Amino acid sequence: MHKSTDSRPATDSRPADIAQVADSVQGFASHIPETELDDLRTRLQSARLPEPETVVRPKPDPRRWDQGVPLDDLTELVDYWRTDYSWRDFEDRLNGVGQFRTDIDGLSIHFLHRRSSRTDATPLILTHGWPGSIAEYIDVIDELAEPTDPTAPAFHCVVPSLPGFGFSDRPSVTGWSTDRIAEAWVTLMGRLGYDRFAAFGGDWGGVITTILGGRFPDHLIGIHTTYAPGVPGGSLEELTEDERAWALDAEDFWTHRAAYAHQQATRPQTIGYALVDSPVGQLAWILDKFAEWTDTEDSPFETISRDRLLDNVSLYWLMRTGASSARIYFESHDSLDPDLRVDVPTAITMYPHDIEKYPRALSEHHYRNIVRWRAAERGGHFPSLEMPDEFVDDLRAGLSAILAGNR
Template identity: 40%
Template structure:
């Protein structure tokens, strides 16, 4: 398989239409007494839309994105977009090992960009230049510039696509994998399906086992599962509608950029480690870059497909490759017991609970996470 260069290019017509739609936004009133009590706060949304119209410079963001080496490949007859950034190492050092970084929902390849320089050119950050990696950052199938597969979008199907990218397209014989959220689940599947080629996996959201039947739940496991179920009662509405009525909500979000922003920003605020202020964790230019990419590509609906097709997922085999976890501090992962991850992974080498950084940790805590990735994957080098 081969790949070709790719450039992001949003037409003037699309941008003009976007601004016109934003200018015509009809804002709702707040349902509760407190901001964000009932979802995306109308006052915050109004301010964000105003900045999107008059302050946000998409062309500058687009130029910065296009300074990176974007590529596209045909895998299974479908286009996959990815970044491929070679590592910078001393001439006498071995070739940099490859590492694939996979995003989740409602995210994009943009989430991983703060990690790229830190991992490909560690000398710029005061780290050992011999610890550089070749970094690959895909857009998962159905997101932005990557097409959906012909069949159901299962976690295993995504893993097969990414493995083909790393081995058949890029020619790597062995590689490491990192991910969060859906990308983390896919990372777990890579380790389970390809233990001979996957050197190790690293996630910020530890995996559940295919079954809890092997032995009784510990008190810590039961307490966590109960807390997660209680949290889902307040947070799970988004996934319920995306999994059962995706075309209904997609019609609204595909037509209204302010609605799209509200849908995404609600989760960015809830899931980041922000102490009540979203932009403490992620600045608005980064937020609007991802939202604009969703808008310009018209892929919010296709990003729902992995929710729609969830029932097609089979049980994942045990993960036997070396595994590391830097656990997110978001509410759904508070007090996540290592016992659960040990049911899914037979060789956990590193477990860290840093107490900072949420669902989008590569954006929120890039120095912390790059250090954890570097420490784990360099430990797997042959001695």
């Protein structure tokens, strides 16, 4: 499925000394065998599809998705995946950025490492969630490392694949909770020579980032998150009308729109059979969330390219991680310590179409040193894909506030 090497990929033109990290870190180049891509195309060609949904509405209308992914939308995307999409383009991009693997606690962890040429650059780890992957950051990592504006802050970017995701190993035993992953990230950054670093994340990445800030303050310069939950059952009496609407929407999400999470938290193996056996099933499972969680009127492709979404889905399919990625819910669903306190400088951004938005008044229970809090005017659950330029600007502003808080 892939190969590992003892040096940087040949497509990486940066100086060799930049690649010299700890002996326990090995360079990695991905190359999926052509037979795997042929098998994918064959399965797409022979896929059995159900009849159309019974909710029939003209485009554009988000209610077209009330029963899930519409048949016409899926059929069109399956055809594109089979005939026009290029996995090799994405693979070349990953190899060009710089890929590595290192063994931590018995598991080989894959990560991108994009160092900046700037001597004043700050180490930054960016963590994805589900149904995302390292593909979420592929369009922003260069600008973060080498900003076009020389006055903008620069970052040494580390983007790991969560255990059971992408090119990281799939755990064979239980125990890889978000707390254990956060601890592994501290080990990873230390091996790269980054004893103190900043962290960013959303979704599960936001949970892990929060744990980093709360449990490992000696290693964290600060954190920036798009997921900043308050205490379950917290009082809404002191909130404004808009803040109360946010809190109630988060409650409604978990009550009426989170069947996927309950399935993956209770029976990840069962859904895993379908996801690992059927590329169309894997595509539909992920596309449904991209459609619902993006700031769009009808389709996620109003803001995210088909190729980038298929990069993400292909990574799940080709690495057979439908079941293993679902197990993060089994390991950590509703497990964030309600008494965890984050005292390091914290930046929080709430995007209007994200699935869980919490008012600052509720978030302050966990986050005790908020140096920047922003409610964005647009954007959803995948801001780095939906609006990469605005995402970079916001992340820089948050991290700049964090850095200022350390002076």
